[in-house]
Amino acid sequence: MTKEEVEEEPLSPMARLFQSPGIDNCIVTMIGFKAKINPDIILDELKQNVSKHPRFCSKLSDDGARWMKTKVNVEDHVFVPDIDLHEINKDGDGFVDDYVSRLTLSTLEKSRPLWDIHILNVKTSKAEAVSVMRCHHSLGDGMSLMSLLVACTRKTSDLKEFPTIPTIKRREKTMSHRLGNKGWFLLSINAVYSAVKLIWNTIVDLLLVLAISFLKDTETPISEGAGFRNNAKRLYHQTVSLDDIKFIKNAMNMTINDVLLGVTQAALSRYLNQRYGNKDVEAGTTISDLNNLPGRIRIxxxxxxxxxxxxGIQPVADMLAKGSKCRWGNYDSTVFVPFTISLETNPLVPLLKAKSIMDRKKHSLCAAMNYSVIEFILNNFGPKVFKRTCSNTTAILSNIVGPVEEVSLHGNHIAYIALSTYGHSQALSIHFISYAEEMGITITVDPAVIPDPHNICDEMEESLKAMKDTLSTKSDRFFGMHG
Structure with a gap:
């Protein structure tokens, strides 16, 4: 150990999982800007601030079990490629897509801190320049990294002001203090029933997690041939109205996560129907012009x-403080959700199914228990179990709360934020991130399996629109009757 290196804390269970052989997982964040980027400003800011964050100035120990504080040479982490603007002027989007795709083939150098930044002063359809940041997932989860990004930004309306940090807490059920004897008796019965249901749901969920290690999803056009981690990934980014999602959320009395899951189920059903229909045409047969889906698809x-x-987003200083309840790192877990793949005449049915599934998952301790189980399995069986779990499932989903207003990074106005991951074996991952009045959708695919991710995004937009229109019509009828 050199004088510039100091041994620090051990990796958390999730951090160990993300950097274990065969699961090596990376987060890639694309930030579009409304003007060209001055790389010198980025370099200066990093030189002044990177040492303030322990994870970005630490590297892995030789055995990969601990973080080692080390001196950071910022120039080794910032890349500004030479670009012939005349050659790519007509297709800036294609250049950025190809550049990011090539990055997914490479791993971060473990002899130094596990992050880098690529500055692309290329005009695209959505931005004048794009910054691509890669960091190993073992550094932190999406909430940690988003909190760090927001801490580095300022309001575009006032560059001296920090962005608004909304307070978002989990829903807590409230009870009336004006309960009679009968009310307290019913409350006690409900409490017992709720406890029994919680235990039952937890047992069922843990058994389902165990079953995933042995039971593989149905091979479909979005999973066939998946599992080859050496394939370059392709990222496709699109935005939809956050207000539309909130309208559906309020009208259906559900959460934003419920809405996104419902939209995803509906979109994948429509997309798979299209892919199966194309297969039938190629084979010279057609099951139906309306429904080409086979029965009993397990996804x-x-x-x-x-x-x-x-x-929600938290102050970084609070996250780094000892004993923090919103601590920095990978304090997250995974729940496995079965998708209902079917074509519905009523656009609201996928929303109701999504809410039913998530309500049951929320009333279970499986997610929290998985976090402890991961450490036990890593210590006794190694990461192969998790690798098999990933290869037996079809997709990954996540939703991250982003800035509630438009912000600037080092004086550069941000146009959009897109976040995804690579290194897993699934051919499809969908990441949602809110920014100001928009919800960004980033679909990452293995192009050998899913060559047209833009079609999935299009189906999401269509499904969202159908849901909103149906609810708007119902609302108009209600007010028309009571006007």
Whole structure:
């Protein structure tokens, strides 16, 4: 150990999992800017601030079990490629897509801190320049990294002001203090019933997690040939209205996560129907012009769940403080959710099914218990069990709360934020991130399996629109009757 290196704390269970052989997982964040980026400003800011964050100035120990504080040479982590703007002027989007795709083939150098930044002063359809940041998932989860990004930004309306940090807490059930004897008796019965239901749901969920290690999802056009981690990934980014999602959420009395899951189920059903229909045409037969889906499709997705009590963006200083309830790192877990793949005449049915599934998952301790189980399995069986779990499921989903207003990073106005991961074996991952008045959707695919991720995004937009229109019509009828 050199004088510039100091041994620090051990890796958390999730951090160990993310950097274990065969699961090596990386987060890639694309930030679009409304003007060209001056790389010198980025370098200066990093030189002044990177040492303030322990994870970004630490590297892995030789055995990969602990973080080692080390001196950071910022120039080794910032890349500004030479770009012939005349050659790519007509297709800036294609250049950025190809550049990011090539990055997914490479791993971060473990002899130094596990992050880098690529500055692409290329005009695309959505931005004048793009910054691509990679960091190993063992450094922190999506909430940690988003909190760090927000801490580095300022309001575009006032560059001296920090962004608004909303307070988001988990829903807590309230009870009336004006309960009679009968009310307290019913409350006691409900409490017992709720406890029994919680234990039952937890047992069932843990058995389902165990079953995933042995039971593989149905091979479909979004999973066939998946599992080859050496394939380059392709990222496709699109935005939809956050207000539309909130309208559906309020009208259906559900959460934003419920809405996103319902939209995803509906979109994948429509997309798979299209893919199966194309296969039937190629084979010279057609099952139906309307429904080409085979029966009994088993598709499961791993949904990332934040285990912290405080679930929104947090001040980074609070996250780094000892004993913090919203601590920095990978304090998240995964719940596995079965997707209902079917074409519905009523656009609201996928929402109701999603809410039913998530309500049951929320009334279970499986996500929290998985966090402890991971450490036990890593210590006794190694990461192969988790690798098999990933290869037996079809997709990964996550939703991260982003800035509630437009912000600037080092004086550069941010146009959009897109976040995803690579290194897992699934051919499909879908990451949602809110920014100001928009919800960003980033779909990451193995192009050998899913060559047209934009079609999945299009189906999401269509499904969202159909849901909103149906609810708007019902609302208009209600007010028309009571006007």
């Amino acid at each position: 499961r997705a791993g949904i990332m769940v934040n285990l912290r009590q405080e679930i």
